[in-house]
Amino acid sequence: ELKVEQNPLFLSMQEGKNYTIYCNYSTTSDRLYWYRQDPGKSLESLFVLLSNGAVKQEGRLMASLDTKARLSTLHITAAVHDLSATYFCAVDKGYGNKLVFGAGTILRVKS
Amino acid sequence: EPEVTQTPSHQVTQMGQEVILRCVPISNHLYFYWYRQILGQKVEFLVSFYNNEISEKSEIFDDQFSVERPDGSNFTLKIRSTKLEDSAMYFCASSGGGNELWEYFGAGTRLSVL
Numbered sequence: 001e002l003k004v005e006q007n008p009l010f011l012s013m014q015e016g017k018n019y020t021i022y023c024n025y026s027t028t029s030d031r032l033y034w035y036r037q038d039p040g041k042s043l044e045s046l047f048v049l050l051s052n053g054a055v056k057q058e059g060r061l062m063a064s065l066d067t068k069a070r071l072s073t074l075h076i077t078a079a080v081h082d083l084s085a086t087y088f089c090a091v092d093k094g095y096g097n098k099l100v101f102g103a104g105t106i107l108r109v110k111s
Numbered sequence: 112e113p114e115v116t117q118t119p120s121h122q123v124t125q126m127g128q129e130v131i132l133r134c135v136p137i138s139n140h141l142y143f144y145w146y147r148q149i150l151g152q153k154v155e156f157l158v159s160f161y162n163n164e165i166s167e168k169s170e171i172f173d174d175q176f177s178v179e180r181p182d183g184s185n186f187t188l189k190i191r192s193t194k195l196e197d198s199a200m201y202f203c204a205s206s207g208g209g210n211e212l213w214e215y216f217g218a219g220t221r222l223s224v225l
Contacts, residue, residue, distance in 0.1 A: 031212065042202065043154070043216040050212075088154065092214075098144065098156040098167055099204075099214060 002027050004091055006102035013079045013109050021074040021105045023089035032072045033090045033099065034063050043088065047074075079109045113137040115217035117203050123223045124193055132188045132220045134203030143186045144204040144214065145178065147171070154202065160186065193224045 003026040013019055025032070034046040047056045049065035049072060056063050060083065062075045072089055086106050090099040116135040124130050136143050145157040158168040158178055165178065177189045186205075190197055200221050204214040 033213075035216075042218045045213050045215070048212045090154075098159055098169075099146075099154075100156065101154040103153045 002029065002091060002093070002100045004089060004100050004102040006089055006105050008105060009103055010106045011108070013076070013107065015080055015109055015111055016078050018078065019076050021076075021087055021089075021107075023072040023074070023102055025070050025072075025089075025091045025100075027070075028067075028093075029091035030093050030097075031091065032065055033092075034061075034072075034074055035088045035090065037086045037088065037104070039086075046087075076107070079107075081109045081111060083107060084109045113215075115203055115205055115215050117201075117217035117220050119220060120218065121221045121223070123225065126195055126224055127192050130190050130193055130222065132190075132201050132203075132222070134186045134188070134217055135184050136186055136203065136205030137207070137215060138184070140205035140207045140211070140215075142166075142206045142208060142214075143178075143180070144206075145188045146202045146204065146216075147199040148202065148219075149199045157188070157201075190222075193222075195224050198222055198224045 005024045032049045035043040037043050047063040052067040054065045060077045065072045086104045088101050088104045090101045092099050118133045143160040146154050148154045156169050158172045159166045175191045179187050200219045202219045203217045206214045
């Protein structure tokens with residue numbers, strides 16, 4: 001059974017600091033996703049990572065994938081308040097297959 | 112930009128009542144999903160639907176749940192006899208297959224069972 005673990009579950013950061021969220025998954029998967037969720041809102045797609053060594057960057061967020069270690073990271077650079085949200089990683093095993101989500105990381109960026 | 116549309120945004124019902132949650136997936140998509148998120152918890156898969164039939168369902172998706180694609184555009188989730196523990200945000204998602212990588216999520220329906 002595919003399981004996804006994220007850590008930390010809660011992250012309180014000062015503005016301007018860097019930090020990394022980790023996502024481990026238990027079995028081989030085709031794709032790894034990062035989503036952002038604001039309170040009471042839907043899931044906003046951030047990144048999809050397909051292959052070993054894949055790295056994608058958007059603004060202050062950078063995601064990477066190590067398929068051998070079954071590990072993805074979401075790195076936050078010079079955090080700003082607007083990044084406060086819950087971040088989920090999720091994996092699936094191909095088209096039409098369900099997404100299995102991690103528990104989510106609640107990120108709070110303090111001024 | 113195409114989007115997944117869900118109605119209603121908030122549904123309040125009495126325990127034991129039937130509810131139908133509605134979704135309009137992105138028009139050329141082939142795969143449809145329902146997920147739920149209990150307040151403060153992670154997103155959980157309920158069911159996937161392809162080619163007019165269920166392709167996978169979770170243990171949460173018991174006999175009280177059913178899905179239907181009654182026409183070419185709508186995708187519905189029915190809960191026959193709601194329980195208090197069914198209170199959650201329900202998300203519909205769709206994906207296109209082929210080169211389409213993402214599952215696109217609707218804004219969700221918050222179901223409150225009293």
